[in-house]
Amino acid sequence: MPELPEVETMRRGVAPAAGRTISRVEFVRTQARPIDVTPSREGFRRRVAGRRIEQVDRIGKRVALVLDNAHTVVFEPRMTGLVLLADPPTQEHLRLVLTLAGSRSPRRLLFWDRRGLGCVHVYSPEELRRLTEEKLGPDALAVDAAALRLRLEKSRRAIKTALLDQAAVAGIGNLYASEILHLARIHPERPCCDLTGPHWRRLHTALRHVLTEAIRYEGSTLSDGTYRNALNKAGGYQNEHRVYDKAGGDCPTCGRAKIVRIVQAQRSTFFCPRCQARR
DNA sequence: CATATGTCCTGAGAGC
């Protein structure tokens, strides 16, 4: 589930590792399916071991460690992954340990992933450029209203589905897409090419508002309890959700309609049929 | 090219 706000919280949690040297790379193999690594484990170790972490960045829903050899370690948490300096939720699902040289704390940077859908890469500058410039759109918090519109307005897809496309705009996932569209008062099934100027302005305002608020609350921890912030505490934004997983509840905006759940592209969408009328 | 669908995975919760 980690989307932009959760991954930004992870990035901030891991930021103290900047300036530290990675003395050891250890792929933990206690579970059935080992973590996906590119290039190979040996290639990863060769590029990463002994390097200093210059900087900790976020690329959409990924956490990036910029190394002093111009390579970049990129973690993809996907559904249940966590990048941590603190103790992991369980030892069982620990996937990767980067030991940090020296005796001061923190001593390890960890990748933990209960479901094992996450992966880790180390990219050369050219490989990183391919990711950021060819595979991903601009970051959802960096894109302005005009650029947001320009990138989506020709699409015939439903706006909800289009917001999940990382090649259009990077960082928005299933939870925040519903939250953003509710605040923007846009029906999730409306085709992008149908939206008008006021829609795009409201969408951009809502997008910024929801994502920055969610970062302020350190993300959303859902009922499965998987997502934790850097101090291994739950996020707080789940208590601010307007519509996500609230089917049958009262709309927090109008109070006069019930939140509805529909399925788009095999994913749940939640919205208020009254506030988010089809037109 | 744009868009749609199937797949990976584990554990929570539902239903019997």
Add this chain to the structure above:
DNA sequence: TGCTCTCAGGACATAT
């Protein structure tokens, strides 16, 4: 109680 089944969704491969 304990079993089986369904479902959650990020990113990518494959299909249309």
